[in-house]
Amino acid sequence: MTPPIALTALLPEIILAVGACAVLLLGLTPGGRRLAPWVTLAVLIGSAAVVLTQRSLTAGGSGLLYGSLAYFIRIAALELGVLITLVNWSQAAAHERGEFLSLLLLSLTGLLLVGAANDLVMLFLALELTSIPTYILIVMGRTGARGAESGTKYFYLGALAAAIIAYGFSFLYGVAGTASLTAAVSAVSAALQQPGTLAYGLAMTGVVLTIGGLLFKLAAAPLHFYIADVYQGAPSPVAGLLGFVPKLAGLAALFRIVLLTGHWSAGVGPVFGLLWIVAVASMTVGNVLALRQVSIKRLLAYSGVAHAGYMLVGVLAGPLALSAESGASGLLGNGVASVLYYVVVYGIANLGAFAVLGMLRTRTGGEVETLRDVAGLLRREPAAALLLALAMFTLMGLPPTPGFWGKLGLFGSALAAARVTPIAEHGPWLIALVIIAVLNSALAAAYYLRVIAAVLLYENDRPAESAGGEAPQVGALLCGFLLVIFAFVPSGLLGSGLSATAELSDATLAATPVHAADRTPTRAAPAESARPRVFPRADGEALAVPVGRPALE
Amino acid sequence: MESILLNVLIFLPLGAAGVIAALPERHARQAGSLALVIGLITLAASLGLAARLPAALAADGPDAQVGQVQRDWITVGGVALRYHVGLDAVSLPLVVLTGVLVPLSVACSFTAIRARIREYYAWLMALAAAMFGVYAARDVLLFYIFFEFTLVPLYFLIGIWGGSERRYAANKFFLFTFVGSVLTFAGLLYLALRAAEIDGRSVIDFDLVRLSTLRLGPGGLTAAEQSVLFLALFAGFAIKVPLFPLHTWLPLAHTEAPTAGSVLLAGVLLKLGTYGFLRLSLPIVPEGAVAWAGPMAVLAVAGIIYGALCCWVQRDVKKLVAYSSVSHLGFCMLGMFSLLPIGLSGSVLYMVNHGISTGALFLLVGMLYERYHTRDLDQIGGLARRMPVFAFFFVLFVLSSIGLPGLNGFVSEFTVLLAAFNSPRLGPWYGALGATGILLGAIYMLYATGKVLFGPVKEPVGTPDLSGGLTPDLTRREIAILTPLAVLAVVLGVYPRLITDPLDPALKSQILARLEQAAAARPVVAAQMGPAPRPEAIFGEKDRPRVAAPRPKPQVVPVAQRGGPLR
Amino acid sequence: MENLLIALLVLGALGLFLALPGGRAHLARFAPVPLAGAGGVLAAVVLRAALSEPQRAWFAGLALVALAAAVRVVTHRRPVYSALYFVLLILAVTGLLVLLEAKFLAAALVIVYAGAILVTYVFVIMLAQQATAASYDVRAREPFWGCLAGFLLLAIVGMQLLSGGAATAAGPAAVGTVAEVGTRLLTHYAVAVQVGGLLLLAAMVGAIAIARRKPAADGDGGESAA
């Protein structure tokens, strides 16, 4: 039995959880309610500070594993958490503010734990802890039947997804004989290589079901149908949260599961076909559905589906694209790093857009939602308008916005994976996937442009106006500021994404059959090429930044 | 010093854009003046850089660059993206052209733009920065970034200050070009990955020189890869050019754009496509270029004829000029894909000349529109009597555009057609068909000129509208705008070697030699390229391409020489 | 074995389709026939094996009860009955768990599910249900496609399970005594227990906050934060 994990390693989560309780109690008195958002902010920052002191932490036990990936997810979740808190500063009704903010903190606690979960049980619980507060936040953020309807839909499908995930987990547990993920890797990936055995059947069913359930968290097709309703019914700042928290949680879980199947190390299992179809379907369906929306919230929701599709491209490529033998995989070879970068950038841009929507009111006091509502915003609220446009350009992936760097990494890693990796046998499919993806990102430009056009090009006699609230404005501006920073200085975030995957890369490498180079089939190579498949490093040019060292800060 | 100039070229307008956008309300009227000053400074900077070119050429040979700046930008595990800019003989003429057109387009907006002035000039300046950036970029990804970034300012310029259908036009313009360029993006990514693989480097970069000196033949990109990569690049550039079936966004965008937008669009932005073909497609995937040269030329010729025929039936004079661009850029592409030295240099020359003459024509149409609020050929006529100065410039630039000997258009059109006739890759039929474009050009241009300038005076009711300090004929400001272009038209018509002298060796060493290499590396390519053209097709014996001669320079330039090791 | 499974599934699907509430009252009468057929086949198969071992007989009985109850939960037109059949299902599952030596879990299942969750269900159903059957209870949504898809999934999973041949327990079997489960729970899964606590806290806070809302303050579209 592994020794229990040290409490100091869990300190950030403990701070968050205790903070959540404190905020909950603060909500009992009027004075406390005024204080609650500040305390929330302090808790998040304090937790982040602790995380920063633990950057080289490697600890395991009690179903948790703190390594590079957990570090990245902690930092990302807490930083985005600060933004989310700012944007949601005064979202709930005053008497519910304590509850609202404490649920927010609990959801983030879950997200942190998802990043560190190394056990099926822990992973499931953490996913649930991430999700359940979001259902409530949707309902609490506003009065009226729309919030209730939205929250109910989200909740029901979330419960279904949880059941499906748990069912899949149960099979994986059966194959591995233990719930520990690290211990399960060899069993599951070995089972997937022996068709005809019971273990194969169990593993196959488990993997497919698990991934299917996780697609819900990612809002990927075909489990996307709820998302637009949910976004539309949710208050805008909460919808901004929905674009990040469940997605990052789903992705973190997906990484663990894909690692489990041995897809990255040996290309086996149902992962490739499944995710390929899902990626294509998500991109296409999301973009096509987004095209005909008039509500910006629905539009962003469907665009989120498409973005989930892009992210899956990186998940497919895996953390080991360029060089399976040397262990060196740069950004363009590391799909997972790109996904991590992308989800953060997407989260910020999405949150920024929703923050703008949440900040504004129509002249009649209603919520700003349709394109008509924001028409001519530039004249009345120039900062908001520019921020919205910036967010849209980022989502569109226009260079040099951070969204572009994300797509660079995602598509580049898929192309690299098509060349030289354990999964190079899927090469042509990967290339086809990239082409579909770029065409989709062009298609997506059409609807993002509609928003931009509405905001910047159109005139409107009755434009929306700011509803006040300084913190949400600060939050929105911070989103914009971060987007600009990441546009011109993306190295830090990209590098930290890269170092975050050291853990996954190492694990994949460890699981890779010894002669990875031999596995790579010759048909992926050009006929006349006599070069080895793996990049030699003998030309004196070492990696510019060694993998595994955080380049952030 | 030079690098400062180049930085000025790119960052000054960018900074100015920010400053102008942030000007306080009461200083809004100074926005135009400020922009003009900035424009003039960039013009001076581009001229200054141009002036340094001969010395640089003398020192470093035909590939010499002026104003080279190289900084590591994004250096993350395994990827190195550099901010690397520099101007060589190929890009410098286009930069100077841009430098000329930017202040002119600022100046022509003084009276035309009345609303949201600060925003307007801010976007204009941002556009200028992006355009300079594209031409200066020496890193393929940087090129792509600037290339894409031009879309944003122009989108707003068209969408806010354009005509009645401006939003539709802006969207269509944006989407068309964006769709193409994302495919290009995928191609570039694949290219960079393969390049690193071929060179055996563990760091992926997008260095233009490295990519355009990539190993050819066995061990390099396969023929199929080259073909596909060419198509990927084609997707972005051909839409930008625009080549024939992909041109539909252009007339709309041109027509709806404000004058300055049209000028820059026609004068500079369309050249981004041709420049992309020249800079990227040909040297990086020469085999693909050779393989696809035929279809490219077919499209070019189709564009020439189709564009000309469309011009013929236009009643909207601005649309007419727009369609003429389709036709003219067809010439440009035809010359380029003749794959002959004169074709290439003629093509570059054509880019510059088209920028001058078509830019000027758009300026003139804009001036006309400001006075008559119509561009309908049926509603105006006989204006030569009202506006003699206008008529002078109009006729001058029309003739330049048609290709009257002595004016700039002639030289480029002639060389391009000559190359097409003589190209062993294409064959004379292309030249012959292309030549009909000249004929048609003369017909529609002169027809339009006749309708606008001559015959009985015809003016819509209530015009000319002389508000905003206009005079019936051109004002002094407008004359000052047109004069430099007129001078350039004449100078380049008389002495095109101003451009071609430094250009030819650069083209030869950077592009033609690359094609030769490709031919040498693979017999298929050599067969496709055909035998060496007849000597009389070449200006002078010394320029005869030495097909099989070994290149003196090493194929792969060591990193250390090109700017030191990474980081 | 596979053929038998398919036959079972087809019968089950047919029966379930007929039994699901819908506008097929004249057909619904025949629903028990295929369902009973399926149950009979199942019973015959299991009982044949059961003769060798009493535990199997228990299993067969409990599994049949569980499945029958499950079918009734899904198909019954009155929610209260659905909930009660669910209680029956819980009891049958509890029995199966006892057979599987998971006694602690069995007790927990009854206490939490039957004792708390289902009672709450019944409570809510009583609160929210009119005396007459609601229209949405007598009409299922796409019963045909639902059954088809569901049973296809079941067939796929079943095939996967059966494809591997007979499995024999290879490792140490789990015996869920309170002490052992508790030890595992509170040593290795101590953090998970805390997480579970947070989860319940979140759900509780949320449920209370939501339950406070009153439709009287319904300002749809407008938000309470002002």
Next chain:
Amino acid sequence: MMDPTVARIERLLRNPLVLVTAAAALTAPVVLLAWLLWPWYGGFVQGLLADAFWFPLLFMLFVLVMILNATALCILAERKIAGFTQDRRGPNRVGFWGLLQPLADGLKFLFKEDIIPANVDRALFLLAPCLALVPALIGFAIIPWAGEVRWPWMPADAPAVSTQAASLDVGFLYLLAVGSLGVYGVVLAGYASNNKYSFYGGIRATAQMISYELPMGLALLCLLMTAGSLRPEEIVAQQADSGLWYVFLHPLAFLLLLTSSFAETNRAPFDLAEAEQELVGGFHTEYSSMKFAMFFLAEYAHMITGSALMVALFFGGWHFWGLPGAADTSWVAMLLRLAVFVGKVVLFIGLFMMIRWTIPRFRFDQLMRIAWLGMLPAGVVLLAGTAVLTAFGLERNVWACLALNVAVLAGMLVYVGRSRRPVTGRQPDLPAVSVGAV
């Protein structure tokens, strides 16, 4: 007025001598027959009683029968105690001191017309009483009545047989599980009757039972932490070994459990579900005859189970100082232990009844408030305190435990004392009541 014959029989039965004689006359032949036939079946019986499997079952059966009888007696006792409390005699007509009253009641139930109203949900209406009764009865399976016994005829090396029907690893969790099923009877009765009063009764019962299961669970957890086992027989053994009943360690937990037991049995002062004045009987308004009797039985069976549980867990079970402990497996000792156990249970039942007739019924909001705002926090604090004590190894230290209990109690009292909440507990958002109107 009364028929003279009946009056005469009544008078006759009220004579204790007649009663005793009649009883003797009825039982004597049976006993005689059993004694006479003993050689024929005695060995079989002895074997059964010595069997580790069958003896507990037989004992369970015996207990069940006794409980059913005891229920009848309980009704009498209840009425007697009610009379005593209210300073009247209680039933004294049927038999001496009213002793035959249970018989009369039973006959009445049996011969009454069994009415099923027209608009009820028949299936559920019939199911409900069964669902109420069965869980109440099967809970006895794990009560350790009297430890182990070794019959004189058992060989010396044979293991002693237990008086506990089922020794389960999950222990009193089983009781909780079974008990939690009991609510369905009440709820369904309320729902199936298709009657507003019944319905309200059902709703109230549900809410009440769910609410009171929480403090009950907390109290049991406190005990579990101290005992370290779920098995009731082991808990009893611990108390017997140390002589320290757990009620001395956890008086507050015991109080919580006691209160919850009241609520779980639906008895006054927690009989909101059947409150006659408000709901005309609540969930059993529509029930009559045997079905009504089954509810009655269930209530008393619950009460007995609850008492037995409390006796086993907190009052040392069969242990009493000075009496033979578990080691003594003679049948005499066993009977003594049984007597002790039953005596304690009877005391508890008496307590139940006393309380029913002394404390007025709560209002529903008060009921809820007691559970959620009073017992639940107290239970949580108690549990946390016990956990701390356990961490320091002090869980069986009587002084530490008592200190904890005193502290919690003091805390509660201080809180209650400082609380400004009006004791009447009127919902603050109800419209104001004008004083003059009352």
Next chain:
Amino acid sequence: MLIAYLLVGAALFTLGLIGFVTRRNLIIIFLCTEMMFQGIILNLVALGRYPLASAAAGPLDGQVFALFLIAVAAAEAALGLTLVVLLYRYGRSLDAGTLTTLRDP
């Protein structure tokens, strides 16, 4: 024996899924997710009882997982029923088909 349990679990799960898809009463739909949980619990416990791997490291993990599932189910039930009651207060209906305020244009 293992497969028999797994098949029963799968059947429960699937029946729940079918109910989730086909029924329209919100409470029944949620009941169906609970039924799916029953299938999962059975699966987990059976797989822990009859382990596949010869050296299964966590034979009890399945039961622990099942316990947590029960906890999660309880949390979800609390929340779900509250939402149902809230919706009922708004719409006086438990019909999932009436939740159409939000939908594609």
